[in-house]
Amino acid sequence: MINVKNLIFDYPGTRALDDVSFTIREGSITALVGPNGAGKTTLLRCLAALEEPVSGCILMNGTDILADPRATHRLIGYLSDFFGLYEDLTVRQCLRYAAMSHGIPDDRHEQVIAWCVEQLELADRLEMKAGSLSRGQRQRLAIAQAIVHEPKFLLLDEPASGLDPEARHSLAVLFRRLRDNGMTLLVSSHILSELEEYSTDMLVLRSGRIIEHAPLAGNRPGTFLEIKLASPHGSLRDVLAVRDNVADLCVSDDQATFSFSIDPAEQYRLLKELLDRGAPICSFSEQRQNLQEAYLKTVKNEGMQGGVK
Amino acid sequence: MSVNPEFRRNLWLEISPFRLISMPVVLGAVIYLAYVTDDNQMAKGVSSVSAGLFFLISMVWGTKLASESIMNEIRDHTWDGQRMSVITPWQLTWGKLFGSTVYTWYGALICICFFGLSATVCNPGNILKTMLVLMLSAVLAHAVSLLASLMSIQKGRKFNKSQTAAMLILGIVVAGPFMNIVFDSGTTFRWFSENYSEIDFLLGSVLAYAFWAIAGVYRMIRLELQMKNGPWLWFCFVLFMMLYGAGFFHGSQQVGSYAMPASSPAFFAAYCISLGAIYVMAFAERKDLLSLQAVVRLGSAGNWRRFLERAPRWILTLPITVSAGIAVLITADTANSDANRNIAFVVASLLFMSRDMGIMLFCNLGKNTRRADMLFVLYLVLLYGIFPAILSAMKVDNATLLFWPRVDLHPVLVCVAALLESLAMATLVVLRWKKRIAE
Numbered sequence: 109m110i111n112v113k114n115l116i117f118d119y120p121g122t123r124a125l126d127d128v129s130f131t132i133r134e135g136s137i138t139a140l141v142g143p144n145g146a147g148k149t150t151l152l153r154c155l156a157a158l159e160e161p162v163s164g165c166i167l168m169n170g171t172d173i174l175a176d177p178r179a180t181h182r183l184i185g186y187l188s189d190f191f192g193l194y195e196d197l198t199v200r201q202c203l204r205y206a207a208m209s210h211g212i213p214d215d216r217h218e219q220v221i222a223w224c225v226e227q228l229e230l231a232d233r234l235e236m237k238a239g240s241l242s243r244g245q246r247q248r249l250a251i252a253q254a255i256v257h258e259p260k261f262l263l264l265d266e267p268a269s270g271l272d273p274e275a276r277h278s279l280a281v282l283f284r285r286l287r288d289n290g291m292t293l294l295v296s297s298h299i300l301s302e303l304e305e306y307s308t309d310m311l312v313l314r315s316g317r318i319i320e321h322a323p324l325a326g327n328r329p330g331t332f333l334e335i336k337l338a339s340p341h342g343s344l345r346d347v348l349a350v351r352d353n354v355a356d357l358c359v360s361d362d363q364a365t366f367s368f369s370i371d372p373a374e375q376y377r378l379l380k381e382l383l384d385r386g387a388p389i390c391s392f393s394e395q396r397q398n399l400q401e402a403y404l405k406t407v408k409n410e411g412m413q414g415g416v417k
Numbered sequence: 418m419s420v421n422p423e424f425r426r427n428l429w430l431e432i433s434p435f436r437l438i439s440m441p442v443v444l445g446a447v448i449y450l451a452y453v454t455d456d457n458q459m460a461k462g463v464s465s466v467s468a469g470l471f472f473l474i475s476m477v478w479g480t481k482l483a484s485e486s487i488m489n490e491i492r493d494h495t496w497d498g499q500r501m502s503v504i505t506p507w508q509l510t511w512g513k514l515f516g517s518t519v520y521t522w523y524g525a526l527i528c529i530c531f532f533g534l535s536a537t538v539c540n541p542g543n544i545l546k547t548m549l550v551l552m553l554s555a556v557l558a559h560a561v562s563l564l565a566s567l568m569s570i571q572k573g574r575k576f577n578k579s580q581t582a583a584m585l586i587l588g589i590v591v592a593g594p595f596m597n598i599v600f601d602s603g604t605t606f607r608w609f610s611e612n613y614s615e616i617d618f619l620l621g622s623v624l625a626y627a628f629w630a631i632a633g634v635y636r637m638i639r640l641e642l643q644m645k646n647g648p649w650l651w652f653c654f655v656l657f658m659m660l661y662g663a664g665f666f667h668g669s670q671q672v673g674s675y676a677m678p679a680s681s682p683a684f685f686a687a688y689c690i691s692l693g694a695i696y697v698m699a700f701a702e703r704k705d706l707l708s709l710q711a712v713v714r715l716g717s718a719g720n721w722r723r724f725l726e727r728a729p730r731w732i733l734t735l736p737i738t739v740s741a742g743i744a745v746l747i748t749a750d751t752a753n754s755d756a757n758r759n760i761a762f763v764v765a766s767l768l769f770m771s772r773d774m775g776i777m778l779f780c781n782l783g784k785n786t787r788r789a790d791m792l793f794v795l796y797l798v799l800l801y802g803i804f805p806a807i808l809s810a811m812k813v814d815n816a817t818l819l820f821w822p823r824v825d826l827h828p829v830l831v832c833v834a835a836l837l838e839s840l841a842m843a844t845l846v847v848l849r850w851k852k853r854i855a856e
Contacts (some may be wrong), residue, residue: 118707119707120705120707120786121784121856147488150770156497156501157501158428158497158500158501158643162707163713177642177643177644178503178642178643178644181501181502182503186497186501188494188497190494191494191498192490192491192493192494192495193495194426194430194493194495195432195493196430197426197429201426201429205422205426205429206498206502208422208505209423209427209499209502209504210502210503213502241674253498263690268522270845299816352426
């Protein structure tokens, strides 16, 4: 588990992270989203113990990374947005160096290299120089280097930027596989459709503050419903606002979207109550909320509230 | 036993069968040319050419590679990977220092073997010592340029070609004088009233300096790996330098052009060295608002351990300098009528130093700090060079007490001028600090 408390980070003249607190559950893939300059890269670099914040606390499996950054490097794999490779080394040498530098004994190098190239589909490129790889292959090699020591936490900053759709899809498959192997992933990206393929949670950062941190719709115990009325009717708001099992409510006089129980009987009771109150319902449907919508809704709500969630 | 990962990576990159063959072929050809042109003798011609090649390969080429070893990692975005590894700071230190230069060491060792075989000195012990001095000089040059690049990283993670050249020149300038050993002038060094032969003294000195430079690299790499450093090694280095410098003046009557008959020149030299250390670190370290704020916060919270780890070394050197100044005064011969001049010099130089540090802070607390250090240099040139020169040219020499700790003028006047400037600068710094904090 990653537990961040009251994290503050300053650049000259700018507060990049402003009292950031959140918890990332084990075995999740959290999408770290937010506009440019929101503080995503700074947050990832703080979590990777590459930058020292002004104040705050970061616990990784209970270990305070600010107190002992070196110890936590064994637990973390990190891929920077501007990652680099040793261009003149072969893929095998790059992975061997990564294994050596993470303290893996010599007699296990071949084994971990084999595991990495299998995971990243680089087996046929082992003797090629890193400098001669394609963009997608370079990205995969960089990820292979980051996971060579099988870290508990993998932090990835824009891992799919510049990749073609096929390479992005194979990356999504890889991330899900790594999660199934017990890793916890935090992935920052601008490409929300790409994150949607594998993310279980969403962490929204804006102007250095967390404005939303929640499981994505598909990972919640309930479902997402949409009700449309033929004409505006006040009962819609009245009924939905007072029900305990309604969450994430976004309502106008003629339309509402909200999280609700997946139980058909519960859904029937809600529909019946609305009809009994005379609401002119023309549509009552389950809606698959995508990451893009969730993000935009969060940003919109935050803008309306004008504050921090 | 597992080989240092960083060293092994450098071996992969630097050593290939072709390179292993080409180096001795090229060097062998050049040295053979020297041999045949020197009447087929392994004598002075071969010795000079070998020493020259050693200088070019180890001091110029090797120092360039050492200074670029970290810069290239930053430029190629691979440095974060190393910082996140579990390679120890010591492994990274010697992996970078000897790994990045491994190929030049291969060539340098060939050259030094020919130098040893062709040396005209009869004493085999001295030949070995000379070879040792040459090799340690190269290590010193590499370590100094690597240290300079690491210090530069701490200030900002961008490099340009002029910085690389500066680090190369710095390494050569620091270690170059030890290379003079090949000329074997037979000079003796007098240090703490003892006479030492040139070779023994240079060997001891270069060994000590190489140790300190490598220790500096090690400490800077620790910082890069997010480990904390106390100031103790820095204090030891400053004290070593003070002692080393004082040794030359022990028993002498003056330090440079300053005749200080009322005090011990050795203490006076030590004081000047500690003063110099403050200026060196003032240039070398980060001085931005954020890092200074962090230090002030730690001090205010009474977190002294963290304060000592984070505080700029130039600030921490102040107590040593003040103590050395007091030692100069204590050791002064109070019966001597020049004692007041000593007091004036020490007090005024401390006040001028605080004024200069004020200027440095004032420049670095501005909104645009990109050229703050250059601005600081410019002010120093104006204050210590141009303005006094103008006053001298205008035949108002006495007015230069505004810029220099003049020992030939009335002590009170000298101190008051320095005090007023120091107070004025302190006020400006406090005002700018408050303004920036409020923003």
